[in-house]
Amino acid sequence: MSRKIKSAEEFLREETGEIRHLRKFERILIGVIAVAWALFQLSLASWLILDSTKTRAIHLAFAIVLLFLNIPIVKKPSGWLKKLVSLNKISILDYTLAAVGAVSALYIMLAWEGLATRQGAPITIDIVAGLAILVLLLEATRRSIGPALTVIALAFTAYAFLGPHMPDVLAFKGVSLNKYLNQISLSTEGIYGIPLGVSASIVYLFVLLGSMLDKAGAGKFFIDLALSLLGKYKGGPAKAAIVASGLTGLVSGSSIANVVTTGTFTIPLMKKVGYPAKKAAAIEVAASTDGQIMPPIMGAAAFIIAEYVNVPYLEVVKAAAIPAFVSYTALFYVVHLEASKLGMKGLPKEEIPGFFATLKGGLHYMLPIAMLVYELVVLRHSPEKAAFNxxxxxxxxxxxRGIRNGLKDKAIGLGKGFFDSVMTMCQGFIAGSRNMVAVALATASAGIIVGVVNMGIGGMITMIVEQLSGGSIFLLLIITAIASLLLGMGLPTTATYIVMASLTAPIIVEVGGLYGFVVPLMAAHLFCFYFGILADDTPPVGLAAYAAAAIADSDPIKTGLQGFAYDMRTAIIPFFFVFNTDLILHDIFSWTQGILVFVMACCGAFAFTSAVQGWYITRNKWYEIPFFLFACLVLFHPGSINEYLNIPESSRYLVYLIGLGVMGLLYLEQKFRAGRQTA
Structure with missing residues (x-):
């Protein structure tokens, strides 16, 4: 068991940068820098007033320093590289890169007045600093999240310079070095753009909150609470895994961290009640991946959506609510069907934690989350203020808790109890800073791509994509979905979203408008967001699937394929909310109407899941599948058949009765068939 967990933890350590086995003074140095970053971000949210450019520059400087001190040039040196790269200490080269990276990241802050007066005509030191931050950022990004984003940024950069020499269909007027650096490195239009600004002002605080909750022990509480509620039911551990992953997803923006935190406990329990290893791991992957779409705290990209669409964050939460809860409800249905197929039972009573004892022992972990929700939803405070409080x-x-433990246990004592609580906070600060490095670097590097697109190639990309789609909004959505999944194999969710939203979200809206089909900008951005998330378990690269497979001792490719099969119920939802904007509550302000749309969408997801899983009350017959898919279409998008039935718009929800009727007839037919098989 220890080997499997260690393998899964290795994925998490690589994601958070814990590659080196550092000496004591190096651990202290990195810890001090990480704590200083946390205190700086907390100061920004309370008393420290800085303009956005300075905030972004300091934020990026911290990320670059921690990256170069934590991660060597190669993670697994072999051959002659072993002589140059050490995993047991920080090299002189990396100290140098960290220092130069920090200075070059801060240059835009230190020289801002001069840069403003000579905008468009940088002097030599501007060019040197601009090139330095560009090169070091791309190298830091490569070390942190792999080569994909660096290669894409370099490809866009090359295109910016080589545009005049491209074929006519791809031709672009090109840019000079001065114009490129002024846009990308020496202004707030590229590296220091909106994505990095959101990372600096909002995302860090939410990641810090999640890391501190984890270090305080909330992860174990969420798992035990879910098991106490659901462990006794058919396939109980799998259903508990879904709830635990959803709760963990409230405070974790990482699918891999979610898998390792909850899967270490839930995957063995799922195997124990009869789930095959591959399916146990896949259920955890599907649940953990969807953790990033769970309101009210979604993945880092959700905060960037609010900036791009120019709406309050609460509007993003509102739009994402029905799709997220439908997705999780459908996953419950998936594991129920799997349990039914395999004839499973729940866990024995003696292995299930007591609900009230568990709740009493960890209720305090819910207070920060309750405070966050209250601030966001009731008081309507900004996300950063809500997270800070x-x-x-x-x-x-x-x-x-530390002081109480010290008073209750004389062996600990008041002083030791207080010291332990301070250390827990520091560990949370350090973990939060480590977790933020990849996000900060990804948003900064994605800013390079956004900056190049805004230099004039956006219109040309729109034309090319429109030609590829043939003017079909549906084909355009398929192209966007496939591109997001392919990009997401090598990029974190946030970077995938930024790239795809910059390239395709405006095109989806524009192409839809050209053909008289109104697509809200929110729907286009959420579409890119969803498929960026789904890439986390897309074979052959999905790292969340590899982490879960390491715990379950299953084949990672088969686990990824099974996880993606489970996530098909999530993959169809973005297509439906583009065509039926009721699903994102666009122009819906009635609770009853919203609840009706949610319940019918759940029924539609059940119909689709039954078709994909081949099971409803009993095993499906082939001729039943088209009826399930028809019911899915009607329940998700009643307007799809309104025009054929001549139903007025005011009565469009009556179409739901057709979908429910089809599901009811299938239920009766399969119930009768199952009864005959039993007899």
């Missing part, structure tokens, strides 16, 4: 509540809880 939730962190303050969590810090108070950690301190009170």
């Amino acid at each position: 939730a962190i303050i509540v969590l810090i108070a809880i950690i301190l009170v």
Whole structure:
């Protein structure tokens, strides 16, 4: 068992940069820098007032320094590289790169007045600093999240310079070095653009809150609470895994971290009640991947959506609510069908934690989350203020718990209890900073691509994509989905979303408008967001699937394929909310109408899941599958058949009865058939 867990933890360590086995003073140095970053971000949210350019520059400088100190030039040196690269200490080269990276990242802040006066005509030192941050950022990104984003950024950069020499259909007027650097490195239109700004002002605080909750022990509480509620039911551990992953997803923006946190406990339990290893791992992957779409705290990209669409973050939460909860409800249905196929039962009573005892022992972990939701939903405070206040509540809880433990246990003592609570906070600060490195670097590097697109090639890309899609909005969505999945194999969700949203979200809206089909900008951005998330378990690269397979001792490719099969119920939802904007509550302000849309969408997801899984009450017959798919279409998008039935718009929801009727007839038919098989 230890070998499997270690393999899964290796994926997590690589994601958070814990590659080197550092000496004591090096660990202290990195810890001090990480804590300083956390304190800087908390200061920004409370008393420290800086303009956005300075905030972004300092944020990026911290990320670059931590990256070069944590991750060597290659993660697994072999041959002659072993003589140059050490995993047991920080090299002189990396100290140098960290220092130069910090200075070059801060240059835009230190020289801002001069840059503003000579905009468009950089002097030599501007060019040197601009090139330095560009090169070091791309190298840091390569070390952090792999070569994919670096290669894409370089490809866009090459295109910016080589545009005049391209074939006519791809021709672009090109740019000079001065214009390129002024756009990308020496202004807030590229590296220091909106994505990095959101990372600096909002995302860090949410990642910090999640890391502190994890270090305080909330992860184990979420798992035990889910097991206490659902462990006794058919396929109980799998259903508990879904709830636990959803709760963990509230405070974790990483699919891999979610898999390792919850899967270490839930995957063995799923195997114990009869799930095959591949399916146990795949269920955890599907649940953990969808953790990033769970309101009210979604993945880092959700905050960038709010900036791009120019709406309050709560509007993004509102739009994402029905799709997210439909997706999780459908996953419950998936594991129920799998349990039914295999004739499973729940866990024995003696192996299930007591609900009230579990709740009492960890209720305090819910207070910061409750505070966050209250601030966001009731008081309508900004996300950063809400996250900051939730962190303050969590810090108070950690301190009170440490002092209480010291008073209750004389062996610990008040001093030791207080010291332990301070160390827990510091560990949370360090973990939060480590987790943020990849996000900060990804948003900065994605800014290079956004900057190049905004230099004039956006219109040309629109024309090419429109020609590829033949003017078909449906084909355009398929192209976007496939491109997102392919990009997401090598990029984190946030970077995938930024790239695809910059390239295709405006095109989806524009092409739809050309053919009289109104696509809200929110729907286009959420479409890119969803498929960026789904890439986390897309074979052959999906790292979440590899982490889960390491715990389950299953084949990672087969696990990824099974996980993607389970996630098909999520993959269809973005297509439907583009065509039926009721699903993202666009122009819907009635609770009853919203609840009706949610319930019918759940039924539609059940119909689709039954068709894909080949099971409803009993095993499906081939001729039943078209009826399931028809019911899915009607329940997700009642307007799809309105025009054929001449139903007025005011009565469009009556079409739901047709979908429910088809599901009811299939239920009766399969119930009768199952009864005959039993007899």
